[in-house]
Amino acid sequence: LTLEISVLMAQFPSKEIALRSYEFRTLGLGYANIGGLLMNMGFGYDSEAGRALCGALTAIMTGTAYATSAEMASEVGAFPGYKKNAKQMLRVIRNHQCAANGNTNGYEELSVKPVPLDHENCPDSDLIKLSIKCWDDARKLGEKFGFRNAQVSVIAPTGTIGLVMDCD
Numbered sequence: 001l002t003l004e005i006s007v008l009m010a011q012f013p014s015k016e017i018a019l020r021s022y023e024f025r026t027l028g029l030g031y032a033n034i035g036g037l038l039m040n041m042g043f044g045y046d047s048e049a050g051r052a053l054c055g056a057l058t059a060i061m062t063g064t065a066y067a068t069s070a071e072m073a074s075e076v077g078a079f080p081g082y083k084k085n086a087k088q089m090l091r092v093i094r095n096h097q098c099a100a101n102g103n104t105n106g107y108e109e110l111s112v113k114p115v116p117l118d119h120e121n122c123p124d125s126d127l128i129k130l131s132i133k134c135w136d137d138a139r140k141l142g143e144k145f146g147f148r149n150a151q152v153s154v155i156a157p158t159g160t161i162g163l164v165m166d167c168d
Helices: 002-009 015-024 034-041 048-076 082-100 125-145 159-164
Strands: none
Touching: 034 048, 048 082, 048 125, 082 125
8 A cells, every 4th residue: 555655656767657657556565584584484595395485475465465456446446557458467367366276277378387386385374375365356356446556566686675674
């Protein structure tokens, strides 16, 4: 919600970037210090359990953000560019839902299949259940109301920001 509000208050480097930001209302929700979380939990950064845990947390964060975006759209409308992109955006949401369900098949119009959420190696089965629910909610609400934001999350390289935020 705070990031959505910030679209109206942000200062952009050019008129073109400002117009695109208003038309698509892209957000940059993400996380920091996930490496520290893995270390504290005793999972290797590149272990199967570590990747599965990060995948589940990312699925929950992004699915919840899209569900919230659809809830906002029910109150204030979808982003201005949504109508011309609705079919494609709903396809993307369904593909994410398919990945959250751990499916290796069933993706729509993809030449490269994504790596599905690893249900077997996730150290917390409740995270898997929540991941599936988040994407089910995002799809159902999005089909009904559209979305307020064309993009809700971004996972950036963590070098510099990790130092600034005093990450482990």
